[in-house]
Amino acid sequence: MIKKPKKYSVFSLVRNALSYHENWQPAWRSPEIKKNYDAIIVGGGGHGLTTAYYLAKNHGIKNIAVVEKGWIGGGNTGRNTTIIRSNYLWDQSAALYEHALKLWEGMSQELNYNVMFSQRGVMNVAHNLHDVRELKRRWNANKLNDIDCEWLNTEQVKKFCPVINTSPNIRYPVLGATLQRRAGTARHDAVAWGYARGADAMGVDIIQNCEVTGINVSNGNVTGIETTKGTINSKKIGVVSAGHTSVIAKMAGIKLPLESRPLQALVSEPVKPVIDTVVMSNTIHAYVSQSDKGELVIGAGTDGYNSYTQRGGFNIVEDTIMAIVELFPIFSRMKMLRHWGGIVDICPDASPIISKTHINGLYFNCGWGTGGFKATPGSGWVFAHTIANDQPHALNAPFSINRFSSGELVDEHGAAAVAH
Amino acid sequence: MLLINCPYCGEREQEEFSCGGEAHIERPKNPPELSDDQWADYLFLRQNIKGLQFERWNHSFGCRQWFNVARNTATDEILAVYHMGEKPPKLESNDPITPCGEPKIGSGNFSTSKK
DSSP: OOOOOOOOOHHHHHHHHHTTTOOOOOSSOOOOOOSBOSEEEEOOSHHHHHHHHHHHHHHOOOOEEEEOSSOTTOSGGGTSOOEEOOOOSSHHHHHHHHHHHHHHHTHHHHHTSOOOOBOOOEEEEEOSHHHHHHHHHHHHHHHHTTOOOEEEOHHHHHHHSTTSOOOTTSSSOOOEEEEETTOEEOOHHHHHHHHHHHHHHTTOEEEOSOOEEEEEEETTEEEEEEETTEEEEOSOEEEOOGGGHHHHHHHTTOOBSOEEEEEEEEEEOOOSSOOOSEEEETTTTEEEEEOTTSOEEEEEEEOSSOOOSSOOOHHHHHHHHHHHHHHOGGGTTOOEEEEEEEEEEEOTTSOOEEEEOSSBTEEEEEOBTTOOGGGHHHHHHHHHHHHHHSSOOTTTGGGOTTHHHHOOOOOOTGGGSSOO | OOEEEETTTEEEEGGGOEEEEESOOOOOSOGGGOOHHHHHHHHTOBOOOSSEEEEEEEOTTTTOOEEEEEEETTTTEEEEEEOTTSOOOOOOOOOOBOTTSOBSSTTTOOOOSOO
8 A cells, every 4th residue: 555645845844843854754665576567667767767657647557666776866867967958959859858848847846846947048158160050050950949049149148157258368269159048957866856756656666776687588578577686577677777778788688889988077165156057068078057055066078988987087077177167267266076977878879769679578768878867757758658558659769779770860969068 | 097008108098098999890791781780780789898898999199009908897997908800818807796797886886906
């Protein structure tokens, strides 16, 4: 019997304050594992939890297990730089990311969980003629897709973000920028916690510290998984395991076009509000925003080689910091507090794979590479549809694994905001 | 950051090198006969191994020579360096691993120092 979680409100806050906040109920249960499920999701990150949530909510499949190797919010969901936007170049990606952005806009209300979604705008800065052409092309493509986007010239950039260095004498001067005002940031682990709580309330079993060690297939049909906590049976298995997707795929004998690489990020000491938007630059490879705690959140690049170590090279961080300091001289004396890496699975065309496989009942949602966080709700939405109907949703049909044979790639390297 | 022992120049910082990805992928000898799936396999599909991986590196800011490296991608430990065209060496990796090939501590926060 699922006990419905108590609604969070100002009254529940006051009520719990009276008991010194010692009586809050856990946001989700720690259930016993059942032998059989209607669907199993491998990977309890943002994308896996939204998949389970929308399977239960949109498709009425409630007997679901989400199997997570570590703990909820401990993987890439809690390691990214929390940027959300939908200003992609190609129609296929624009539609998918815009669908996600619309879900972000109602997420806190829907989940009764504050994910601190802040539409503070994302600026993509141009530093040379080629950048200007490419960004104006994307601006026009966005307008054709009804995605809000503006072009700012150098003076408008300076006005929108006063701390940016618009001197024409720097190595890569600011020649303009695109601005998506509906874009912004969110509290990343709150997204995982909110969806975990929401899915749990509908009966989804979230099983942490349970590592998948094998996938059982019989006569071309998937029958279940082997885990460190025993065998779990299901005729539908959705794999959403980000950097470790190739490891899981190998258990089913599937080879994917993925390469797993470390991607680093770092945060500074907290300071008073200084930058109220997100600034991204492809050419000099820098992106920065300020968290609600006051830390600068800075994203670095991926390393140039495959690795599963969750730590990257120092030279990558050094390059990013050099770029940040040139663009924002005001930050030059700030100290960096924390620095970490996550393993991202990169596709050759920098677009995700949300697809069926040649094994019946086995589905993959992977290849989000360096920019999966923004898609979290949309990704789960379309993947849930794919699993429930054994057919892709119109939004993810172009992101089938078959595109690597047909050649119909969705090349979004340009719109990855920074090249990796 | 890795310290790579270039077979021509000796140990140098990884910044001088660029990685050319998985090694020992041969260009098909009969291109016109290949199916789309076979092309996809050659062009795009990769083993992306967690553990012992054979890969190509180029000393791009040094001697500009290509060579092969055997590296454990779970620990970043470089186990062997060998010339292009050579067969991969037979290596055994005795790292503590969980069933799916993952170091026990964290998700890869594993010391590369030899025991």
